[in-house]
Amino acid sequence: MNKVYLTTAIPYVNGEPHIGHAMDYLLADVCARYHRLLGDEVKLQAGTDEHGGKIWKKAEELGISVEQYVDDNVKKFRDFIAKLDISYTDFVRTTDSNHERRCQEIWRILSDYIYKAEYEGWYCTGCERFVTEKEYEENHGVCPDHQKPYEKLQEENYYFKISDFKDRIRMAIESGEMLILPEFRKKEILRLLEDTPDVSISRPTSQLVWGVKVPDDDSQVMYVWIDALSNYLTALGYPEEDITDWWPPVAQFVGKDILRFHAIIWPAMLIVLGLPLPKTMVSHGMVLADGQKMSKSIGNVVNPVDVLDRHGLDAFRYYFLRHVDTFADSDFTWEKFEDAYNNELANDLGNLVQRLATLAAKNNFKFEEKLDFEFDNEYNDLMTKYEFAKAFDYAWNKIQELNRRIDEEKPWSLAKNGETEKLNECLSGLIRDLLRANYALSPFIPGATEKIFEIFSGEITPPEVPLFPKDFVA
RNA sequence: CGCGGGGUAGAGCAGCCUGGUAGCUCGUUUGGCUCAUAACCAAAAGGUCGUUGGUUCAAAUCCAACCCCCGCAACCA
Numbered sequence: 001m002n003k004v005y006l007t008t009a010i011p012y013v014n015g016e017p018h019i020g021h022a023m024d025y026l027l028a029d030v031c032a033r034y035h036r037l038l039g040d041e042v043k044l045q046a047g048t049d050e051h052g053g054k055i056w057k058k059a060e061e062l063g064i065s066v067e068q069y070v071d072d073n074v075k076k077f078r079d080f081i082a083k084l085d086i087s088y089t090d091f092v093r094t095t096d097s098n099h100e101r102r103c104q105e106i107w108r109i110l111s112d113y114i115y116k117a118e119y120e121g122w123y124c125t126g127c128e129r130f131v132t133e134k135e136y137e138e139n140h141g142v143c144p145d146h147q148k149p150y151e152k153l154q155e156e157n158y159y160f161k162i163s164d165f166k167d168r169i170r171m172a173i174e175s176g177e178m179l180i181l182p183e184f185r186k187k188e189i190l191r192l193l194e195d196t197p198d199v200s201i202s203r204p205t206s207q208l209v210w211g212v213k214v215p216d217d218d219s220q221v222m223y224v225w226i227d228a229l230s231n232y233l234t235a236l237g238y239p240e241e242d243i244t245d246w247w248p249p250v251a252q253f254v255g256k257d258i259l260r261f262h263a264i265i266w267p268a269m270l271i272v273l274g275l276p277l278p279k280t281m282v283s284h285g286m287v288l289a290d291g292q293k294m295s296k297s298i299g300n301v302v303n304p305v306d307v308l309d310r311h312g313l314d315a316f317r318y319y320f321l322r323h324v325d326t327f328a329d330s331d332f333t334w335e336k337f338e339d340a341y342n343n344e345l346a347n348d349l350g351n352l353v354q355r356l357a358t359l360a361a362k363n364n365f366k367f368e369e370k371l372d373f374e375f376d377n378e379y380n381d382l383m384t385k386y387e388f389a390k391a392f393d394y395a396w397n398k399i400q401e402l403n404r405r406i407d408e409e410k411p412w413s414l415a416k417n418g419e420t421e422k423l424n425e426c427l428s429g430l431i432r433d434l435l436r437a438n439y440a441l442s443p444f445i446p447g448a449t450e451k452i453f454e455i456f457s458g459e460i461t462p463p464e465v466p467l468f469p470k471d472f473v474a
Numbered sequence: 475c476g477c478g479g480g481g482u483a484g485a486g487c488a489g490c491c492u493g494g495u496a497g498c499u500c501g502u503u504u505g506g507c508u509c510a511u512a513a514c515c516a517a518a519a520g521g522u523c524g525u526u527g528g529u530u531c532a533a534a535u536c537c538a539a540c541c542c543c544c545g546c547a548a549c550c551a
Contacts, residue, residue: 009551011551012549012551015551017551018551019551020551021551022551023551024551052549054549129549132548184478184479184545185478185545185546187477187478187479188477188478188479188545188546188547191476191477191478191546191547192477192546192547195547224549255551256545256546256551257549257550257551258549258551260546285545286550286551287551293550294551295550323486325487328479328545329544329545330486331486336485336486336500339500339501340500342511343499343500343501344499344500346511346513347511347513347514348514350510350511350513351510351511351513351514352510352514353510354509354510354511354513355509355510355511355513355514356509356510357509357510358509358510359509359510362509393499403514403515404514404515406509406510406514406515407506407507407509407514407515407516408515410507410509411509412507412508412509415509462510466510466511467511468511469511470511470513
């Protein structure tokens with residue numbers, strides 16, 4: 001039995017969970033369920049990123065303690081993950097004392113490649129942050145939010161010596177030792193790698209207090225990178241636990257916006273720690289609303305909970321796993337969602353189950369075969385390439401084929417003519433293939449597939465409420 | 475000339491590497507069926523394959539130039 005470690009990106013808990021987070025969880029979950037069906041032992045990590053100035057500031061604005069603020073938000077994310085039926089096994093909060101301690105240990109191990117240097121840049125005292133040179137020029141030296149001129153400010157930061165590892169990382173990416181999917185992102189990263197400077201990994205406590213303390217230096221706290229990226233290790237108990245059974249991760253799922261940190265800073269850390277690099281980085285696209293990025297200022301943000309409430313979890317998973325491309329940006333519209341639900345889930349699958357169950361019930365047919373399920377080669381191939389939407393398509397074609405076959409084989413005529421033997425043979429064949437297709441669908445829509453297995457075991461009775469009722473409104 | 479991806483029926487996409495009657499899903503129209511959730515099955519309509527030029531017996535496919543859209547470059551999930 002293989003041990004398979006999979007990870008999800010840990011969201012920054014300064015807001016509500018949204019559809020982008022769901023994508024990450026869903027892809028990792030499908031992968032986890034697939035591996036479990038193959039007989040692998042799977043660990044699926046999830047967690048929350050809770051430090052940093054933005055969170056500190058938000059809590060202050062709300063007039064509550066920062067601990068209270070993150071606790072409240074973490075609960076929202078955990079509830080959300082539960083609603084999506086994500087089969088995770090480990091959950092890391094970056095404010096957890098175990099994580100913080102392990103994270104400091106990791107910093108210590110990295111310390112040969114960490115140096116202190118002066119950072120100088122344009123700073124807005126209103127925003128409490130540095131701005132890039134470009135931003136400075138665009139705003140002609142004055143912060144548009146505060147109408148105050150930027151000040152030249154210096155501070156001490158710790159830096160991580162990425163530059164020492166560029167060649168090694170490039171080789172790992174080019175050789176496929178650390179596979180980056182999709183291919184076009186890999187190219188982007190290789191290009192980016194060239195001009196990646198050493199990265200600043202701490203902030204003086206005068207600027208930021210809500211973070212993990214830098215070991216042996218009370219004047220600095222860690223900035224996001226070391227803290228957040230370490231979670232994939234601290235989840236397993238590293239460094240005090242032996243993680244060799246689980247390391248390296250088989251796949252790490254990340255949004256395209258954070259791929260660069262996972263493909264550059266993260267491998268550099270692992271190289272210093274003497275750990276193998278993750279086998280695959282799967283970078284998924286964004287979910288757009290009407291072709292546009294969802295943003296609060298445009299006001300086109302689709303709340304995932306609204307989508308969940310409309311037709312339930314299976315419909316949610318169905319849409320985002322089949323109609324949202326695994327790698328590229330894809331559109332969500334309510335119209336597309338409704339079409340997918342009505343035409344595909346209800347008409348293709350729901351109706352197929354209904355008609356087969358009714359045929360079986362009317363003819364007192366019981367399905368008593370014990371089936372050994374296997375995945376088709378083509379399906380396995382797509383799943384292995386993390387082409388989940390395409391694998392889902394492939395499995396769905398089997399469902400559509402079955403609807404065609406029922407029309408061709410006309411079991412109702414066989415019943416009418418009293419050809420019982422032929423009828424039983426026909427129904428066996430149809431139900432057998434339905435259950436096989438159902439098995440291939442189960443990593444994607446586990447709720448529905450479980451119900452289908454149940455319907456066709458023992459006494460077959462069509463469900464009184466169809467699997468995907470069309471008039472259903474929550 | 476920053477790097478990369480793309481422009482194919484009303485919509486979403488495949489085909490391009492390895493030239494040879496343009497395909498899939500949804501939508502539309504018509505017909506069929508009756509086991510089923512006004513469901514299912516079949517057929518049809520619908521495209522000068524971004525533009526221009528070149529190579530070739532033959533170009534969506536190869537080559538060149540141009541136009542347009544998008545991503546990254548920017549602490550946006």
